[in-house]
Amino acid sequence: MAPGHGPDPALRSLRLPLALTRAGMLAEHVLRAFWPLFSVLMLALAVLMLGLHDMVSVEVVWGGAVLAALGLLVSLVWGIRTFHWPTRAQALARLDETLPGRPIQALMDRQAIGATDAASAAVWQAHQARMAARAASARPVRPDLRISRADPFALRYVATLALAVALIFGSVWRVGSVAEMTPGGAQAASGPTWEGWIEPPRYTGKPTIYLADIPGDRLDIPQGSRITLRFYGEVGALTLAETVSGRIGALPPASEVAQEFDVVQNGEIRIDGPGGKSWEVAVVPDAAPQVSVTGAPQAEAMGTMTLPFTASDDYGVVAGSATIAIDLSEVDRRYGLTTEPDQREPITVQLPMPIAGDRSAFTEKLIEDFSEHPWANLPVTFTLDVQDAAGQTGQGEVFKATLPGRRFFDPLAASVIEQRRDLLWARGNAHRVSQLLKAVSYKPEGVFRSETAYLRMRVILRRLDALSRGGLKAEHQEELGKALWDLAVLLEDGDLSDALERLRRAQERLTEAMKNGASDQEIAELMQELRRATDDYIRQLSRQAQSDPQNGADQPNSGQNQNSMQMSQNDLQKMMDRIQELMEQGRMAEAQQALEELQQLMENMRVTQGQGGGQSQGQQAMEGLADTLRNQQGLSDEAFRDLQEQFNPGANSGESQGNQGRNGGQGRGRSHEGQGGQGEAQNDGEGQPGGGQGQDLKGSLADRQQALRQELNRQQGNLPGQGTPEGDAARDALGRAGRAMDDAEQSLRQDDLAGAIDNQSEAMEALREGMRALGEALAQDQQQQPGQGNAEGEQRARNRDPLGRNAGSNGSIGTEENLLQGEDVYRRARELLDEIRRRSGDTSRPQIELDYLKRLLDRF
Structure with a gap:
């Protein structure tokens, strides 16, 4: 059998696969023959588009052009010689190679033997039919475009990469600039032309402008902008005329090829000559x-003084300062202030600037402590100055006010501070101050609470008398002022080593503050000090009861009778909250009476153990942190609800879908029903927009966040486990929680609810970490405490149920003690809650079990 000639009808179905295969073979032959030509062409285009020819001399450009032309010619000749057109027979052969049994070749064959035999012809036709069926399944053959053998160094990829870089960082229009290097083109390029730029001052933040791209003939330029012009072509063909720089004296020629000047005034810029242009400039x-x-x-x-101020500038304020000077016209010139004051330089402090953000308009607070300055609590003037990047300064109006300083509520301390002020006012008051202090300390009995303070007073008086004989100098004046300040602080704060004395001093200072009309901020801080002193006193009583259990029985007021009463830590806190609330409402008489009752209770207090069912310090700390965590969760829920209502104003009172608080209902989240800050936040109207109180919601949230931060500070001071790794870890975590609360408060005051929610989440996470660390510390401390005897331990072990709980009293099952002694109870509780949620989502469980799990979730 031999292959036939001419088209075979059986191969008509292979037209499309055959054409595609042949096209692929054509691509193979073109690529293998002309890849050097393509590479040289891409490399030449990349060089031109990147403008490399503009960076070298004309000779180098012409040399490169000759090499590129030779390379193109050689690669073209080589490609023509190696290229051959793929034939139809070659395409059929490649397509046939992909099919089993070579069916295409079989279809092209003719029967050479037995063509006249009917049986042989039938067999041949059956064979042809099978081959036709196989050929019908032919698919186009993919071309083999790999030419790594012909290009082992991958030069084609180098050329491709160069072209890609040129397309990204170069310009197609630069290719035409090579024509300027021809003899005729050089003459054309020498024609007069110009270009220029306007560069505004860097501090304005405005971009540089290309003059040729500006439409129209008017320019609005920031003051101080720099204009740069370049003239090309024949020197003198283009000249500059401008009236915006205000330059005088020796000026560069108008035909100078490079011109630079600053815009300082309105005027005109004009380029005279072929292609010139003019602009009216407005500064x-x-x-x-x-x-x-x-x-x-x-x-x-x-x-500590806080002075709010606002500053603004069109391009931003860069620095500022505050100058504080004594206002003699407003000073009450009586007593020691009748003498002419010594000359003192005004106080100058730097104003705080925003760390980040826009400084074109901002509001900040100057926070400084001038309590020890001679002008403290005297009339002064505040003069604020700010400066911008251009060096311009702006001064605000003179603000008159009293320079805030520390207030002393102890009468003896207040008198010492007054004499210190007179001494620092003028050195001529030294004799008068000495006489008054001697009169105050003439009979120290009943006036000085401690011998230390009295002895310090006598030392200061002897030193003052000795220095006054030869004339008091400025350095001695400052030395005595410092000594009098330390003495006044000692008299005001008292001896803090004695907890009871500190408690009495805190109560007395609060009483004096109420009598003298202290501000709300001062009352709040004094209440905070009273809380700390009360906690210290209770801890001292607790340690005394633990070290000497029989000591309490010996005290006259220690026995429990029918008139005695039991109070917990929470009861004391509620009493102090009530006192603070009365003072804030201005009901000073009731607050004074409640404070006296609290003082009597503290004097007669005795810490009970065992039968009293009192809680340990660790348990109280844990409960306090749990309350703080719940309050923080409530504030976060309310902030999130308010953020939702900002984007959905129609969601009145939280009634929109998906806007239910933690406890459900109409937007009443945890914060609406729980505690906010140190006391209970009765939030029936103040927390909702348009509530009954009508107060600013953001301010309310920020104030409650601040109160919660203060409560956390108080709890940190009472945290047990100091010195242990677990206790230190708990303190570190609570420190992070406090900083996050501070950030949340600032965000709330700036109306940044989203940022406040993020900070509140960080605070809650840090609180949880602190509670976990505190739980580990308490568990470790409990394990290290010695037992009360083997017999008692065995008896308690026999009374425990299978879950490890002690048997309850009065026949009850279990007690309210922790189920997991010595383990991380909060971690275990979280794991149990996650397991309950997982099971409640399993629909394959019985309905009665799902109902039970749902009730558990609703409860907890």
């Missing part, structure tokens, strides 16, 4: 910065 002036005091300075109980 945008740089306004001077502005600053003003937005409120009277506020003082904390310890004397």
Whole structure:
């Protein structure tokens, strides 16, 4: 059998696969023959598009052009010689190679023997039919475009990468600039042309502008912008005329090829010559910065001053300062202030600037402590200055106010501070101050609470008398002022080593504050000090009861009778909360009476153990942290609800879908029903927009966040386990929680609810970590405590149920003790809650079990 000639009808179905296969073979032959030509062409285009020819001399450009032309010619000749057109027979052969049994070749064959034999012809036709069926399943053959053998160094990829870089960082229009290097083109390029740029001052943040791209003939340029012009072509063909720089004296020629000048005034810029242009320039002036005091300075109980101010500038404020000077016209010139004061330089402090964000308009607070300055609590003037990046300064109006300082409520301490003020006012008051202090300390009995304070007073008086004989100098004046300040602080704070004395001093200071009309901030800090002193006193009583259990029985007031009463830590806190609430409402008489009752209770207090069912310090700390965590969760829920209502104003009172609080209902989250801050937040109207109180919600949330932060500070001071790794870890975690609460408060005051929610989440996570660490510390401390005897331990072990709980009293099953002694109870509780949620989502469980799990979730 031999292959036939001409088209075979059986191969008509292979037209499309055969054509595609042949096209692929054509691509193979073109690529293998002309890849050097393509590589040289791409490399030449990349060089031109990147503008490398503009960076070298004309000779190098012409040399490169000759090499590129030779390379193109050689690669073209080589490609033509190696290229051959794929034939139809070659395409059929490649397609036939992919089919089993070579059916295409079989279809092209003719029967050479037995064609006249009917049986042989039938066999041949059956064979042809099978081959036709196989050929019908033919698919186009993919071309083999790999030419790694012909290009072992991958030069084609180098050329491709160069072209890609040129397309990204170069320009197609640069290819035409090579024509300027021809003899005719050089003459054309020498024609007069120009280009220029406007560069505004860097502090404005505005971009550089290309002059040729500006439409129209008017320019609005920031003051101080720099204009750069370049002239090309024949020197003198283009000239510059401008009236915006205000330059005088020796000026560069108008035909100078490079011109640079700053815009300082309105005027005109004109380029005369072929292709020239003119612009009317209007200078945008740089306004001077502005600053003003937005409120009277506020003082904390310890004397720290907070002065709010606002500053603004069109391009941003870079620095500022505050100058404080004595206002003699407003000083009450009586007693020691009748003498002419010594000359003192005004106080100058730097104003705080925002760390990040826009400084074009901002509000900040100047926080400084001037309690020890001679001008403390005297009339002064505040003068604020700010500066912008251009060096311009702006000064606010003079603000008159009293320079805040620490207030002393102890009468003896207040008198010492007054004499210190007179001594620092003028050195001529030294004799008068000495006489008054001698009169105050003439009979120390009943006046000085401690011998230390009295002895310090006598030392200061002897030193003052000795230095006054030869004339008091400035350095001696400062030395005595420092000694008098330390003495006043000692008289005000008392001896803090004695817890009871500290408690009495805190109560007396609070009483004096109420009598003298202290501010709310001072009352709040004094109440905080009273809380700390009360906690210290209770801890001292507890340690005394543990070290000497029989000591309490010997005390006259220690026995329990029918008139005695039991109080817990929470009861004391509620009493102090009530006192603070009365003072904030201005009901000072009732607050004074409640404070006296609290003082009597504390004097007669005795810590009970065993029968009293009192809680340990660790349990109280754990309960307090749990309350703080719940309160923080409530504030976060309410902030999230308010954030939802900002984006959905129609969600009145939280009634929109998906806007239910933690406890469900109409937006009443945990914070609506729980405690906020130190006491209970009765939030029936104040927490909702348009509530009955009508107060600002954001301010309310921020104040409650601040109160919660103060409560956490109090709890940190009472945290047990100090010195142990677990206790230190708990303190570190609570420190992080406190910082997150501070950030949340600032975000709430700035109306940044989203940022406040993030900070509150961080605070809650840190609180949970602190509670876990505290639980580990308490468990370890419990394990290290010695038992009360083997017999008692065995008896308690026999009374425990299979879950490890002690038998309850009065026949009850179990007690309220922790189920897991010595383990991380909070971690275990979280795991149990997760397991309950997982099971409640399993629909394959019985319905009665799912109902039970749902009730558990609703309860907990």
